[in-house]
Amino acid sequence: LGVAAFAGIAGTVALIDERVSPVMPGIAIATSLVPPLCASGLCIALHQYSDGWGAFLLFFANFLVILSVASVLFIITGFIPHSEDEPLPRLIRHFSITTIGLIIVATFLTKSLVEVALSRQIDNSLRTVATQAITSIPNTTIEKISHEIDEGVVNGFITLNGPTSLKAK
Secondary structure (H helix, E strand, C coil), X not given: CHHXXXXXXXXXXXXXXXXXXXXXXXXXXXXXXXXXXXXXXXXXXXXXXXXXXXXXXXXXXXXXXHHHHHHHHHHHHCCCCCCCCCHHHHHHHHHHHHHHHHXXXXXXXXXXXXXXXXXXXXXXXXXXXXXXXXXXXXXXXXXXXXXXXXCCEEEEEEEEECCCCCCCC
């Protein structure tokens, strides 16, 4: 989102100031919009829809940040003339859709971030337990750790590589 904010600044400055290259908005927007949009398309093509949704949310968030930053800069620089008789309703009209969109996208992104953090915490806990369990068994390593949560119960799956079979505990 920081890159998108700077892209909005760079694009707006390029449109306002004639001394700045007219190519700047394209470059700025391409750096913040194209990567998540491409990732979204690739994930959808590979049938990884939840990852594709996450990448699309990032694209949409970047788009809204660019739009918001550009709007603010256009108002500050006077590109959008100030209205003395109705300044507050006009500002609300300019930013209401973008602000609502940013709140919705931020909610989805925050939910996704919490899920990823919880998943990593569970995987780290499983790795710690598995490492403690196999310390006494020579030449045994952890190959893969995964988990699923079913009605609040975490089921961990740990694939080990070693010379002997182990009993699950």
